[in-house]
Amino acid sequence: MSHLKSDLAEKKVTFPTCKKAQIIELWCAEPVFFASRELSDTYYTEGVIGNYALAYALGWAYSPYRLTGTATTKPTYIEDLSDLDCYILPAWAIDNHISYRFERFNALSDAYWFAMSNNRVVINREDLPLKRTGKKPSSYRPSNFPQTGRLKMIERGNLFETIVFGEVELPEYIRVGKFKSKVKITVKKESLIEYLPTAKYPCKTYLNSADLPENISYFSFDILAIPPVSILKNLQFEGEAWRIDDFIVPANLKFCQS
Amino acid sequence: MSIEKLSSFLASTYENFPKGRTISLVVLRTTQSETIFRTEGSGEPMSSEFVQAGLENTEIIPRLVMTKRKQIAPERRKGREFLRQYNLLYNAKGDTICSLNTNAPCEMCIDCFLYGFAAGGEGAQKSRVWTEDAFSILPSTELIGDRTINALYENGTMRDETGKASTALNTSEYIKPSVHFLDIVTLKDVTADELRYAVGNILLTTRYGAVSSRVGRMDNEILGVFGGFAELPSSLELVQQVFDLLSKTDNVTLEHPLQKDSVVNAVKSIINQWTNKRGISVQLNEEELNNLVADIDTNWSMEKQEEFLARLNKTYESYRQIPAENTSKKSKGK
Numbered sequence: 267m268s269h270l271k272s273d274l275a276e277k278k279v280t281f282p283t284c285k286k287a288q289i290i291e292l293w294c295a296e297p298v299f300f301a302s303r304e305l306s307d308t309y310y311t312e313g314v315i316g317n318y319a320l321a322y323a324l325g326w327a328y329s330p331y332r333l334t335g336t337a338t339t340k341p342t343y344i345e346d347l348s349d350l351d352c353y354i355l356p357a358w359a360i361d362n363h364i365s366y367r368f369e370r371f372n373a374l375s376d377a378y379w380f381a382m383s384n385n386r387v388v389i390n391r392e393d394l395p396l397k398r399t400g401k402k403p404s405s406y407r408p409s410n411f412p413q414t415g416r417l418k419m420i421e422r423g424n425l426f427e428t429i430v431f432g433e434v435e436l437p438e439y440i441r442v443g444k445f446k447s448k449v450k451i452t453v454k455k456e457s458l459i460e461y462l463p464t465a466k467y468p469c470k471t472y473l474n475s476a477d478l479p480e481n482i483s484y485f486s487f488d489i490l491a492i493p494p495v496s497i498l499k500n501l502q503f504e505g506e507a508w509r510i511d512d513f514i515v516p517a518n519l520k521f522c523q524s
Numbered sequence: 525m526s527i528e529k530l531s532s533f534l535a536s537t538y539e540n541f542p543k544g545r546t547i548s549l550v551v552l553r554t555t556q557s558e559t560i561f562r563t564e565g566s567g568e569p570m571s572s573e574f575v576q577a578g579l580e581n582t583e584i585i586p587r588l589v590m591t592k593r594k595q596i597a598p599e600r601r602k603g604r605e606f607l608r609q610y611n612l613l614y615n616a617k618g619d620t621i622c623s624l625n626t627n628a629p630c631e632m633c634i635d636c637f638l639y640g641f642a643a644g645g646e647g648a649q650k651s652r653v654w655t656e657d658a659f660s661i662l663p664s665t666e667l668i669g670d671r672t673i674n675a676l677y678e679n680g681t682m683r684d685e686t687g688k689a690s691t692a693l694n695t696s697e698y699i700k701p702s703v704h705f706l707d708i709v710t711l712k713d714v715t716a717d718e719l720r721y722a723v724g725n726i727l728l729t730t731r732y733g734a735v736s737s738r739v740g741r742m743d744n745e746i747l748g749v750f751g752g753f754a755e756l757p758s759s760l761e762l763v764q765q766v767f768d769l770l771s772k773t774d775n776v777t778l779e780h781p782l783q784k785d786s787v788v789n790a791v792k793s794i795i796n797q798w799t800n801k802r803g804i805s806v807q808l809n810e811e812e813l814n815n816l817v818a819d820i821d822t823n824w825s826m827e828k829q830e831e832f833l834a835r836l837n838k839t840y841e842s843y844r845q846i847p848a849e850n851t852s853k854k855s856k857g858k
Contacts, residue, residue: 295656295758295759295760295761296592296656296657296758296760297657325544328541328542329650330540330541330542331539331540331541331542331640331649331650331652331713332540332647332648332649332650332843333647333648333649334647335647337647338647338648369563369564369591370563370564371563371593373624373625374597374624374625375623375624375625375626376601376604376623376624377623387625387626389623389626409627410627411627411642413625422573422575422657422760423575437754437755437802437803438754438755438757438801438802438803439754439755439756439757439758441654441755445592445593446651446654448656448755448758450758450761
C-alpha cells in the first residue's frame, strides 16, 4: 500500500496542473472579523484571512443560506473545495504590518422592557417578582450564546496579499468574515508558475496545513492555531516547489488533500 | 412598474442556495437631531475612523462611522413591529414568540428568512441583507458637539430636600443634526416582495443609535438602485469620491452643514458612472427610482400592508420546518 502511495505521489509531481498565478492585494474597506479565538467575552481575530474563507468569498463554492439538522455541525470543505482546479493561499498582511481595533457589542431585544442578566437579555417581565425573592427563573440564567462582549477585529484599511493559482477571473469586491465585510481585490501581478526540482526551500507565504502535499519534509515553521485548519508560516521544507515571481511554495498545493 | 426592470436580478421565490443575483441600494442617511453612535459604551467618544479624505485628496481625516449593526438592528425591529401587529411572528420554543437575541428565533417569519438567525440550535439562516459601515462626508471634528446633562430633583435644583448634591451630572458627545452619511446596502437573491420589505424598513426607520427614544432621529433617502451580479464599490470609496467632487465644485464650501442638494447631485453624478463597471448591469433612472419608491409606499400603505405582508409571508410556506412537538430531550454537547 505504501508503495502504491509513493508511486501515486511520484506521478502527481511533474508539472503544475495550472500554469498561471496571480498575486493579488486585498484591501479591507471595512473591519474584518473572524472568531479565531474566544477568551471569556472577548473574541479575537488573528492577522490572517484563511484560504477556505477566501475560496467561498470568491464564489468558487457556495454554502446554502439555511443550514438545518446535521449540516450545522459538519462543514463541507472537502465536498465543496477538493475538486477545484484553482487554488488560493491564505492571505498574509503586507510587510507583516497589521492593525487591529477593539469594539464592544451588545445585543438588545425588541421588547420595551428588558433586563441585563448574566450574559443574557431578559424580556420575561413576569419572572421579575420571582427573581426578587432570590430565586433564579430560567429566563435569568446565563445564555449559551454571546449577547455582550468585545471584538478584536482587523482594522479597516489593512492590506493583505495572497496568490491565486489557475486561470480564474476575480471579482472586484468580496465579502469576508463573520460580518461579511467588504474587501477590494486588486491584481498586482500575473505570473507563470515555474517548477523547481526537489531541494530545500524557504517559503515566505502563509500555507494551509491541510492543503500541503504528502511528499515534502518540514524543517521548521510557525503555526497559527486557528479553526478550521492551522495556518503555517515561515516554513522551511524539502521537496518540489513552485516559484511564482518572488515566492516559492511547495508544489502541488491543493484544497483539503492531507 | 420599475421593479420589473430589476426582474432578472430578483428571485421568483426563496431558494436555499445563492445564485449571484444582487440588488444594491445607495442610501443617503441624514441626521435630523442629535445622534449618538459609539462602540465603547457611555461617556466614550463617538465612533470615528481615520481614513483618506478623498481618492485624489490623500489627506487623512477622521470620519464619523455608522457601523453595520447600528443600521441593521433598528431596521429589522421596524419590520418586526408590523409582523407582530399582524401576528406573523411564529412561536419559537414552547410559547415564547419569536424575539431577537433571546436564543429563540422562530425560524419561520419574514424577518428570520430575510435577515437571518444563528442561535436556533437546530440550524442557522444567513442574512441576505448586507450592510456596510457608512461614513460622514466631512471630518468628524466638525460634526461633534458636547452636551452637559443634569438630572434635577423634583424641587428643580441639583440638591434634594436634605441638601445632598445630585451626582447625575455628565457631559457627553453627540453628532450634530444635518450630518450626511453615505451608505451602500446589498440585497442578495431577494424576491420582489422581499425587496419591498427591506427597502420599506430602510425608509420607515427613523431612529438610530443610543438613547433613540430621545435622540437619533434620521432620514433615509434612496439615491440609486442597481441590479447586477457583483457588488457596487464600497461606501468608503463613494464617500471619498463625493469629497473629491465637492471640493472641486466652485460654490460648495466644505464645512458643516453641507447643502443637501449639492450632496445629492454629487452622489448621483458619481453613481451614474458606475453602470459600466464590471458586474453592474442595470441602474434605475430617476423616474424608475421614483416609481419604485412609490410602489413600495403603496405596498406599505395602511390599506395594503396587511395583504402585502401576508403575501410575502406565504412564500416561505414550503421551507418552514415545524419543530417537533415537545422535544424535551437535551441535545448533546451543550
